[in-house]
Amino acid sequence: MKHFQRCRKMWLASFARFITCLIACTSEIDRLAGLYSRIGRGWSTQATQEEKSFQTEMVVEIISSDDESETSLDWSSDDEIEIFSNSIAPFSGHVPKFTTPICESSSSWTKLSNQYLKMGFPSSMAFQAQHVPYLGEDRKHEDPVFNSILTYMALQKLPGDFNQTSYVPHASESARANHVDLFNVNSAPKYEAVNFSHHMGFQYDEAFNTKERCCNLKTPIEDMVDSIQGLDEAGVERQQKKRKVAGPIRSKTKTTRRKPPVIGFGLPRVSSAGISLTVQRDIPPRARGPPYFYFENVMRAPKGTWETISSCLYKIQPEFVDSIHFTAAARKRGYLHNLPINGRFEILPVPPSTIQEALPWTKYWWPEWDKRTKFNCIVMNNGWPNDMDGIARDLNNSGPNPPEHIRKDVLRRCKRYNYVWVQKNKVTNLKPREIEYIMGYPNDHTSLLRNDAKRYECLANAFQVNTVAYHLSVLKNLFPGGIKVLSLFSGIGGAEVALHRLNIPMKLVVSVEISENCQRILQSWWEKSKQQGQLIHISDVKHLTYSELKKLMQKCGGFDLVIGGSPCNNLSGNNRTTRDGLDGEHSSCFFDYCRILELVRDVGNHKQLFIRDYARVCGLHTFYSSGEKKKIPS
DNA sequence: GTGATAATGACGGCGGGG
DNA sequence: CCCCGCCGTCATTATCAC
Numbered sequence: 001m002k003h004f005q006r007c008r009k010m011w012l013a014s015f016a017r018f019i020t021c022l023i024a025c026t027s028e029i030d031r032l033a034g035l036y037s038r039i040g041r042g043w044s045t046q047a048t049q050e051e052k053s054f055q056t057e058m059v060v061e062i063i064s065s066d067d068e069s070e071t072s073l074d075w076s077s078d079d080e081i082e083i084f085s086n087s088i089a090p091f092s093g094h095v096p097k098f099t100t101p102i103c104e105s106s107s108s109w110t111k112l113s114n115q116y117l118k119m120g121f122p123s124s125m126a127f128q129a130q131h132v133p134y135l136g137e138d139r140k141h142e143d144p145v146f147n148s149i150l151t152y153m154a155l156q157k158l159p160g161d162f163n164q165t166s167y168v169p170h171a172s173e174s175a176r177a178n179h180v181d182l183f184n185v186n187s188a189p190k191y192e193a194v195n196f197s198h199h200m201g202f203q204y205d206e207a208f209n210t211k212e213r214c215c216n217l218k219t220p221i222e223d224m225v226d227s228i229q230g231l232d233e234a235g236v237e238r239q240q241k242k243r244k245v246a247g248p249i250r251s252k253t254k255t256t257r258r259k260p261p262v263i264g265f266g267l268p269r270v271s272s273a274g275i276s277l278t279v280q281r282d283i284p285p286r287a288r289g290p291p292y293f294y295f296e297n298v299m300r301a302p303k304g305t306w307e308t309i310s311s312c313l314y315k316i317q318p319e320f321v322d323s324i325h326f327t328a329a330a331r332k333r334g335y336l337h338n339l340p341i342n343g344r345f346e347i348l349p350v351p352p353s354t355i356q357e358a359l360p361w362t363k364y365w366w367p368e369w370d371k372r373t374k375f376n377c378i379v380m381n382n383g384w385p386n387d388m389d390g391i392a393r394d395l396n397n398s399g400p401n402p403p404e405h406i407r408k409d410v411l412r413r414c415k416r417y418n419y420v421w422v423q424k425n426k427v428t429n430l431k432p433r434e435i436e437y438i439m440g441y442p443n444d445h446t447s448l449l450r451n452d453a454k455r456y457e458c459l460a461n462a463f464q465v466n467t468v469a470y471h472l473s474v475l476k477n478l479f480p481g482g483i484k485v486l487s488l489f490s491g492i493g494g495a496e497v498a499l500h501r502l503n504i505p506m507k508l509v510v511s512v513e514i515s516e517n518c519q520r521i522l523q524s525w526w527e528k529s530k531q532q533g534q535l536i537h538i539s540d541v542k543h544l545t546y547s548e549l550k551k552l553m554q555k556c557g558g559f560d561l562v563i564g565g566s567p568c569n570n571l572s573g574n575n576r577t578t579r580d581g582l583d584g585e586h587s588s589c590f591f592d593y594c595r596i597l598e599l600v601r602d603v604g605n606h607k608q609l610f611i612r613d614y615a616r617v618c619g620l621h622t623f624y625s626s627g628e629k630k631k632i633p634s
Numbered sequence: 635g636t637g638a639t640a641a642t643g644a645c646g647g648c649g650g651g652g
Numbered sequence: 653c654c655c656c657g658c659c660g661t662c663a664t665t666a667t668c669a670c
Contacts, residue, residue: 296662298661298662300646300647300661302645302646303645303646330660330661331662332660332661333662376660376661377660377661377662378662379661379662379663380662380664381663381664384638384639384640384641385638385639385640386639386640415660416660416661450637451636451637451638452637452638453637453638453639454637457662457663459662460662460663461662462662463662491662565662567662568662569662569663570663571662572661572662573646573660573661574660574661574663574664575644575663575664576643576644576663576664576665577642577643577663577664577665578663578664579644579663
């Protein structure tokens, strides 16, 4: 098996290289065509109908895991797709000459700026264009400038929170040497370039399509490889050889059960175009919506955690999704919900899918031996100056070709803290606005916090908007007139931003969030994005008692969606001191989520509540200690 | 008190090798 | 099947300067 896996990897890598060549041609044509056609007609304020329908067509549903009985679910998983995407070289490797870093304090108009002005770009943008490191004598590489300007234009014309005013660098950011912060690139949509993963998914699946295979993640990877074997006969020969040595693969899979992959029920960029697949998901009748619910938490929780979560939430199987399929950073999370899973679509614009697309200016100092194309999970600890200086010291002391052990150590630290290259041999961590961009939030969403550490904390605890929006997109047709949301553990409002990006009107949002900073951020965004509905803040889930909730629901007429990701502090692998599982101080709020969800459902259905219902929901856990017991009607 | 800086492993999945 | 090393992880806490 291991021989075969190695062989499979090699084969997939070679196939990826083939596709890369193919795409290098097609995407360049597409890109240029798109670029110049947009120059002609300008940017549309929103995605065109064609773009929308194309996106919709790309949506198919794929079964992600084996259909075993719920008693023998195995929540651990691996990611076959990642192997595929990671086998691709990060970028071409051609690094244009860039000798003089362009200083942000430069105020003179360059010839190029004037050219852009003549083309009709606003002066502010033309001015910013000269701050891009592509400029200089090597004029072959000015396309990225164009792209940046165009994305900025799209940004300016996007509705709602994406048409913020121009970015003025803070003093601290200005001091960030050589890091040319092409302001709105950070929050810019990515219309201009054909998304690589997107293409990969399309082409990859096309290969299946031509073989008339059902592209189904339930299909063993061996079959997938078989189905595209025609493209690489040599690979098949190698595979067959290995098989002879290693023995029949399928007989082995009977004894060693394949774990479900780290992807959910169909992902847009790893699915096939034009193949309609449906998913039969077993949701017990008593769990069906409305009201709908959506729960999120870390995938790599201590053993048994997701079994407990599932058993408390109607034994529905969670879908495990890595946001790496939606943006440039990994974020392995479990999502448990009773939403429909057919008819999902991605929100536009799609975010950049690689580091190089998200932060293009880092390419120039990016050493060829750093093969990263994706960030690891965005966490609170982003490294510290001493560590970054240490990397520079190590590399400077080791000459132009650092030895293997130095490279390995540097790479390990870069991966751990998501460092990016901003000078020769110099790295720095991601800045808050860059994280906002990758996480799918509007520019400066958290900027009212002056403390960067607090911003990092808020963002590390937030939803990845594109991923969540993909799941919530099915609500668009269900609630055309607007939706009433109970948002538990709202944080910085990932769910709200996602709904807004989906253009689903929020008639009412009751946000339960204990952090005042997060409340302020959500309130600020709510006003800034000119929401028409009502936003109510509640400070703590513990305050949302039966009587309070009943009062609330009588006033508003019930909720359509209960959404939230309970605190992960005691579940995260990063926690070295208090990783206590669901019994932990913070993570036990999960049981409050269950309690409130059940209340919403029962009050909404005008059911009479019994103590045994609470006991069922809460187990023998925290609920009875919160003083609520006395208020339970008997 | 606040903010910046810096240091602190364990756990579980995974894959290679015997 | 087991062992072992590698890898990644919505974090917490002590210390110091202001």
